Amino acid sequence: MPELAEVEFYRKEWDAGLRKKVTRVELHAGKRIFRGIKVKRLAAALEGATYLNSEAQAKLMCFRFSGGVWLGIHLGMSGQLRMELAGFTPEKHDHLVLQQSARALVFSDPRQFGRVHFHEGRDVPTWWAKLPPAVTSPEFTLERVSAFLKRHARLAVKAALLVQTAFPGVGNWMADEILWQARIDPRTLCGKLSKKQIQALWEKAREICRVSLDTIGKDFSDPPEDWLIHQRWTSKGICPRHGVQLKTATIGGRTTRWCARCQH
Known part of the structure; x- marks a missing residue:
């Protein structure tokens, strides 16, 4: 999609x-x-x-x-x-x-x-x-994200990133990319996230949306070579950081891939 x-x-x-x-x-x-x-x-x-x-x-x-x-x-x-x-x-x-x-x-x-x-x-x-504030906009604040995650404390963070009223435009591969770069296990419940993790989630969501718009959104060129996206689609996806094989599961009804070594 x-x-x-x-x-x-x-x-x-x-x-x-x-x-x-x-x-x-x-x-x-x-x-x-x-x-x-x-x-x-x-x-x-x-x-x-x-x-x-x-x-x-x-x-x-x-x-x-x-x-x-x-x-x-x-x-x-x-x-x-x-x-x-x-x-x-x-x-x-x-x-x-x-x-x-x-x-x-x-x-x-x-x-x-x-x-x-x-x-x-x-x-x-x-x-x-009625569309919610863009992830790259000033209105998409850390406080807004923190409040949303608090309201959905029992939801897996991967599923939370797919909620369009909170993270508009973020889909399956972008959610995996955000969590990988923020070093967060996608299965983590929102209520279990630390303040440091929420801060990283917010920062990486904004950064990944911005870079994606500047690359894919500009002329369908590839995002940076060290991003997870280049491995997540392959059958034997390898973590760009550690070289270990990615884990695969279904979370929130969507296929999810992550590195068990750096996302914990």
Whole structure:
């Protein structure tokens, strides 16, 4: 599932269409990604509108068009945004296509766990306004994190990092990376974390999100070579620090990998 940095990368895939008008909207009405939306109204509002700007926050993207039109896109597990040249014909999984004179802005989602949001008007839509503070923002304070962990004292810290209202945009691999760099066992209950561990967790969460945005989010380049991510995907993952094989378990319903030697 795309996480914070991957979402930022895909947001910029539509940059070629900035300040250009949407000439035609093609979509697969009735698909699950449009649940709760009046699809005909969505198409009518976007057709003829100019693409003004966009922003990504957590795992959600927001695209603004002239006429007070807001388009939100959540990629889900398999969603992607891309740009195609003029004359492009949508394929089976291209569920939303904004045709412009020189290009097409495409949202594809084979598994349809993603979602499209839509709003008309000056006011910021609820689905965008209600998002929690970004991990890299000043509002994401140590006190905020400490209070959340205290409220979830019986939850494993790996599962806690996946709660989007607390750590927006952090997904499975990022949570493992944060815990590895903070040297915390992912099975540790939040209520058992020391003040020093909570401090490390907060610092590493901010640092890893920032570096991920500067690498993956910028041009899908790799994060630093000494990060766990380069080993966690391999069948025989080796800890970059110690060279010992990583442990594997399911925590919070997600596959988790860690080093038993340095995370204890």
